[in-house]
Each structure stands twice: as structure tokens, then as C-alpha cells.
Amino acid sequence: MPIRLPSTPNVQPWNGQVKRARLPQASCSNFTLRWRQAIDTRAHTHSYAAPQQEVGLKIAIVDENAARAAVIEQGLREAGLDDVAVLAERVGLVARLEALAPDVVLMSLGNPGRDQLEESFSLSRALARPIAMFVDQSDERAIAEAIDAGISAYVVDGMRKDRIKPILELAVRRFNAFSRLQMELAEAKSALAERKVIDRAKVLLMKRRGIDEPAAYALLRKQAMDSGRRIAEIAEALVTAEALLGDGS
Amino acid sequence: MSLFKIGFLPLVDAVLPVVAHEFGLAKAEGISIEMVRDASWATVRDRLIYGQTDAAHLLAPLAIATSMGLDRPAVPLAAPFMLGLNGNAVTVTPHLAAKLAGNAEIAATGRRLATLARAQAENGRKLRFAVVHRYSSHNYMLRYWLAASGCDPDRDVEIVVVPPPFVAEALGSGEIDGSCVGEPWSSVAVERGVGVIIAATTHIWRRGVEKLLALRTSTLDERRDDVAALIRALHTAGKVVIDPAQRTAVATLLARPDYIGQPPEIIERALSNRLAREQGAPPSEVDDFLVLHREAANFPWRSQAMWLYSQMVRWGHAPFSQDGFDAAAAVFRPDIYRAALAGTDAILPGASAKVEGAIAEPTGAGSVSGRLILGPDRFFDGRPFDPDRAAAYLGFHEGSA
Numbered sequence: 001m002p003i004r005l006p007s008t009p010n011v012q013p014w015n016g017q018v019k020r021a022r023l024p025q026a027s028c029s030n031f032t033l034r035w036r037q038a039i040d041t042r043a044h045t046h047s048y049a050a051p052q053q054e055v056g057l058k059i060a061i062v063d064e065n066a067a068r069a070a071v072i073e074q075g076l077r078e079a080g081l082d083d084v085a086v087l088a089e090r091v092g093l094v095a096r097l098e099a100l101a102p103d104v105v106l107m108s109l110g111n112p113g114r115d116q117l118e119e120s121f122s123l124s125r126a127l128a129r130p131i132a133m134f135v136d137q138s139d140e141r142a143i144a145e146a147i148d149a150g151i152s153a154y155v156v157d158g159m160r161k162d163r164i165k166p167i168l169e170l171a172v173r174r175f176n177a178f179s180r181l182q183m184e185l186a187e188a189k190s191a192l193a194e195r196k197v198i199d200r201a202k203v204l205l206m207k208r209r210g211i212d213e214p215a216a217y218a219l220l221r222k223q224a225m226d227s228g229r230r231i232a233e234i235a236e237a238l239v240t241a242e243a244l245l246g247d248g249s
Numbered sequence: 250m251s252l253f254k255i256g257f258l259p260l261v262d263a264v265l266p267v268v269a270h271e272f273g274l275a276k277a278e279g280i281s282i283e284m285v286r287d288a289s290w291a292t293v294r295d296r297l298i299y300g301q302t303d304a305a306h307l308l309a310p311l312a313i314a315t316s317m318g319l320d321r322p323a324v325p326l327a328a329p330f331m332l333g334l335n336g337n338a339v340t341v342t343p344h345l346a347a348k349l350a351g352n353a354e355i356a357a358t359g360r361r362l363a364t365l366a367r368a369q370a371e372n373g374r375k376l377r378f379a380v381v382h383r384y385s386s387h388n389y390m391l392r393y394w395l396a397a398s399g400c401d402p403d404r405d406v407e408i409v410v411v412p413p414p415f416v417a418e419a420l421g422s423g424e425i426d427g428s429c430v431g432e433p434w435s436s437v438a439v440e441r442g443v444g445v446i447i448a449a450t451t452h453i454w455r456r457g458v459e460k461l462l463a464l465r466t467s468t469l470d471e472r473r474d475d476v477a478a479l480i481r482a483l484h485t486a487g488k489v490v491i492d493p494a495q496r497t498a499v500a501t502l503l504a505r506p507d508y509i510g511q512p513p514e515i516i517e518r519a520l521s522n523r524l525a526r527e528q529g530a531p532p533s534e535v536d537d538f539l540v541l542h543r544e545a546a547n548f549p550w551r552s553q554a555m556w557l558y559s560q561m562v563r564w565g566h567a568p569f570s571q572d573g574f575d576a577a578a579a580v581f582r583p584d585i586y587r588a589a590l591a592g593t594d595a596i597l598p599g600a601s602a603k604v605e606g607a608i609a610e611p612t613g614a615g616s617v618s619g620r621l622i623l624g625p626d627r628f629f630d631g632r633p634f635d636p637d638r639a640a641a642y643l644g645f646h647e648g649s650a
Contacts, residue, residue, distance in 0.1 A: 090415060091424060109296075112412040114289035119383050119410040122320060135321050147299040152291070 359398030487542030
């Protein structure tokens with residue numbers, strides 16, 4: 001069993017950065033080959049001179065949450081980035097990305113496919129234009145914000161920072177907006193549920209005591225104030241008690 | 250109260266921080282724990298290095314790779330406490346298990362598997378094995394076993410990455426032929442009838458290094474006393490989890506959806522070193538399947554880190570250099586372990602490194618306090634790893650091809 005020592009001189013001064021051993025060629029998928037071709041083609045057809053020139057950037061969104069992916073996709077399209085693909089399934093994810101050969105992959109942190117994806121990127125490293133996680137040490141805050149929002153980004157090696165940053169910032173804003181929306185939705189749902197239980201409690205009181213709705217509500221509110229609890233809690237207790245005790249009527 | 254947010258993946262060997270939290274052991278040490286469950290090691294790592302968590306249940310080789318900057322700019326991590334030794338199983342589809350014919354010992358199973366793998370490779374349909382991460386003990390132990398059994402893991406089989414909770418699904422769908430994964434995920438595959446356990450990593454290396462508690466070195470420096478309290482809470486948690494009287498309670502706790510989300514009966518198997526090999530078979534004893542506490546199992550031996558580094562070099566994941574070995578060893582922090590547990594009843598080994606795989610019978614070893622008896626720690630092929638002679642060790646493999 002031969003050991004995989006790199007053939008190049010590798011006993012270098014250790015400075016925290018490892019000179020990577022080249023992987024056996026057989027380990028590399030044709031993904032990276034196609035990838036390189038895609039890049040080469042673009043080098044001929046597009047100028048890298050204009051920093052705002054985003055035409056031709058291919059972006060893949062990998063998110064198990066279809067609604068959130070749609071929100072990101074829409075944002076990117078509005079920003080003029082219309083070559084966007086959304087992927088969700090774990091099985092076959094790497095193969096589909098291989099076929100797509102995107103320039104940027106935006107992936108939710110909660111996606112279980114991240115380790116598989118990083119493995120395929122590790123294998124691509126032996127070739128000329130590998131893809132890797134976007135880590136810009138000059139702007140740690142931007143990356144930390146992305147992680148906070150729940151996004152990881154992978155970009156083709158050599159892509160300029162000023163091209164990826166606006167995309168990442170847009171994704172972060174959309175991710176955060178989506179989280180807020182979800183929270184608001186959850187709050188609205190619970191508010192709706194509370195109103196329903198208060199309505200039921202009012203009906204109970206009106207029936208039992210023969211009072212009208214404002215009086216029933218006033219009774220609930222007084223009880224809540226006296227016991228230092230919320231009206232919804234009092235209503236909940238009343239409805240529960242009614243369900244348990246009943247009156248047979 | 251000083252809070253530690255601890256990232257983890259749903260695995261049985263996340264049990265120590267979970268128990269330290271839920272049994273009030275952290276609180277007794279004056280700290281609090283919040284467990285943060287994730288779906289990929291990449292996310293556990295990212296949350297740790299960008300400060301969303303303070304500590305992580307992490308694959309030992311991934312902590313080394315992150316510290317050295319093998320995949321991304323280096324972020325120095327420190328591992329002052331091991332969360333368990335071994336606890337992984339090699340599980341294959343029932344179809345492949347039938348071809349391997351029976352429940353043999355590790356070397357014989359390995360030879361059969363290697364022969365089959367070579368034949369399949371010649372037929373143009375390589376066996377595909379899943380590991381949980383490139384930088385995982387699972388990857389290195391599986392490769393070690395296959396290589397020593399007579400096949401080339403790079404050439405004769407395909408090794409892919411599948412997250413632990415998806416291993417059963419991947420075995421069932423034919424996406425993979427086998428896997429090396431931590432519990433309870435092999436047992437879940439067994440229960441679904443899609444997997445047969447053919448080996449445990451403890452059979453490959455009886456005291457295999459596995460998960461560790463990882464912190465940013467900066468956290469360790471800034472919160473030294475809090476980290477010491479955390480280490481004491483985790484060490485006490487070890488006493489709880491090895492207590493048979495607590496086993497069902499611990500398994501029930503881990504079964505919760507916010508931890509593992511699988512039935513407690515299945516989780517209890519790994520905790521009691523008993524595995525059911527295939528669907529319908531009664532669980533049987535697997536000695537030292539998962540060592541969580543005894544023999545100072547939580548002590549971060551620097552030689553364990555160096556063995557991992559030797560395997561990273563062997564498979565082309567890292568370059569060979571003495572500096573590389575030194576940097577890997579430096580991630581493991583026996584000094585912090587000793588300082589945190591000094592004055593407790595914990596066993597404190599005197600040395601920080603040992604020859605790995607040299608013990609055949611329980612053997613006494615030098616300790617600063619407590620009586621240290623080291624159990625058998627052999628590799629299945631009998632080759633010991635002397636951290637002072639790492640080059641010769643790698644050369645030995647080279648010469649044996």
C-alpha cells in the first residue's frame with residue numbers, strides 16, 4: 001500500500017498554511033474539468049474590467065426551505081442576476097451542481113448537504129480553478145453576518161471579492177427578512193388562536209350568566225387584572241374547565 | 250451564569266454535554282450549557298469559528314484540519330477533553346453482507362471485503378462506502394482497515410460523504426453499499442432492514458480517537474476558569490452515563506427530538522455496548538464499543554492527534570513534515586485537562602503521549618493522581634504507532650505494499 005506522499009518538495013517551514021498534497025487525478029470528478037471549461041469560455045467572452053458587470057454570473061441556491069429559496073431567487077433576479085437555479089434535494093445534489101457549474105453557490109447553514117458539497121470541492125482543489133467556501137479575511141464581519149443569518153457561500157476560485165460581496169449581502173438581507181416574516185407569522189398565528197379562545201370564553205359567559213358581549217369581556221378583563229394574568233390565559237382556563245366539567249346542557 | 254453554547258450533531262457520543270446540561274452538572278459547577286443541534290459538520294465548524302457557539306462536539310481530525318487551515322484560513326482550535334473513544338460501526342447492505350458470508354472476526358471480514366471490492370472494481374462497478382466527513386476518524390479507520398486487508402481505498406472503492414441521519418436512507422436506496430457511521434445511525438439502518446453491521450471501529454483500533462470538545466483557542470484563553478468548570482461537568486457526566494441505573498434515563502433523554510430524535514431502545518444499545526447485527530437479531534455484547542469515561546478515556550493524548558495526522562498524510566490530505574505533526578499534537582491540550590481536574594477524583598495521566606496500539610493486556614501507567622490502568626488498545630493488524638517515530642511508521646506502510 002503506497003503512502004500518498006506528494007512528490008514535490010514539501011518539507012517547508014510551517015507557517016500555519018499547509019502546502020496541499022495533490023490528490024490522485026482519478027479522485028477528481030469531471031465536474032471540475034467542465035467547471036474550468038466554463039470559466040475559460042467566460043474569460044473569452046466577458047470582460048472582467050467592469051466591476052458591476054454581473055451578466056453571466058450563474059448562481060445556485062441550495063435550500064431545503066422552498067419558500068425562503070424563492071425569496072432569495074426573487075431578490076437576485078430583481079438585482080439583475082437572472083441566471084439562478086434553486087436546488088433542494090440532498091440525493092444527487094453534487095451531480096446536479098456539477099452539471100450546472102455555477103459561479104456562486106448559496107447554501108443554507110441548516111442544509112445537510114454541506115459536508116457532501118465541501119467534499120466535492122476538496123476534490124476539485126487539485127485542478128486549476130477550484131471552488132471553495134467564500135472566506136474573506138479582510139471582511140470577517142460580512143462573513144460572520146452571513147453565518148448569523150444562516151447562509152454559507154461557495155465561489156469559484158479567483159472570483160473577485162467585489163463581485164461576490166453584493167450577492168452575499170443581498171442574500172443575508174433576504175434571509176433575515178424571511179426569518180422576521182416567519183416570526184411575525186408565528187406571532188400572528190398565536191394572536192389569532194388567542195382571539196378564538198377569548199371569543200369562546202365570552203360565549204360561555206354570555207350563555208351561563210345571561211349577559212351581553214361587552215359585559216362578558218369586562219368580566220374576563222377584571223378577572224385577568226385581579227389575578228395578574230393575561231386575558232387569553234383566563235379565557236383558556238375557562239374553556240378548559242368547561243370542557244372538563246361541562247354542564248350537560 | 251457563564252453560558253457555553255455547544256454545537257453538536259445528533260449522535261450518541263454527544264451524550265456528555267447533554268447529560269452535563271440536563272442533569273444539572275453544569276449548573277453545579279457554576280456554568281450553563283445550551284445545546285445547538287445542526288445537520289452538518291461544516292455548520293458545526295462554522296458556528297464555532299464565527300462565534301455563534303462557544304464550543305463544539307467535533308470530529309477530532311476536523312478540529313486538526315481547521316486549526317491547520319487545510320481547507321480554509323486557519324482558525325486555531327483547542328481540544329482539552331475527548332468526548333469518547335470509538336462508537337462507530339461499519340454497516341453494509343443486506344445484499345453485500347450476504348456475499349461476505351457470516352459474522353467473522355475483523356481480519357477475516359476485511360479480507361473478504363477487500364477481495365470483493367477488488368473484483369467489483371475490475372467489473373467496473375466499485376463498492377461505494379459512505380463516511381461522515383473527509384476529516385473524520387470514520388474515514389481514516391475505514392481506509393486503515395481496507396488497506397491493511399488488501400485493497401486500495403482510493404482505487405478499488407469509492408468513498409463518499411453522507412451525513413449520519415441519512416445513512417439508512419442511502420443504504421436503502423442503493424446510493425451506497427456500506428458506511429462507517431456513529432450510533433444510533435447503524436442501528437437505525439438495522440431496524441429498517443436496510444443495513445447489517447459487519448464491524449465496529451473498536452475492532453479496527455481498540456481505543457480509537459473519536460469526537461472531542463473543541464473551543465477556539467481565544468475562548469480558552471479568555472475564559473480559562475469557565476472552561477475548567479465545563480471540563481469538570483463533562484467529567485462528572487461520564488460517571489452518570491456509565492452507571493447502569495441511569496442508562497434508561499440517559500437514553501430517553503437523548504431520544505428527544507431536540508437531541509437525536511430516535512427511539513430510546515435503539516440509543517440504549519450504544520450506551521450499553523450491545524448491538525443488534527441485523528434486523529431481528531438480539532443485541533449482543535461488543536466489548537469497548539463506545540468508551541465514554543473509564544481509563545481516563547477523556548484525556549487528550551497528543552499521540553492520538555499525531556496518529557490522525559499520520560493518516561491525513563497517508564491519504565494525501567496533509568503534507569508530511571515534523572512541523573505538521575507538532576501542530577496537530579498542539580491542538581490536543583492535556584495541560585488544560587490536568588489543570589481543570591486537579592484536586593478531583595479524576596485520573597490524571599503523567600505523560601501526554603504514548604505509543605498507540607502497544608497494549609495487549611490491561612497495564613498500569615504513570616499518573617499524577619488516581620490509579621491509571623490502560624486497557625488493550627491494539628490496532629487489528631498489530632502495528633503500533635510510536636509518535637516519536639512517525640516517519641518510520643508511514644514508511645512501514647509504504648514498504649508493506
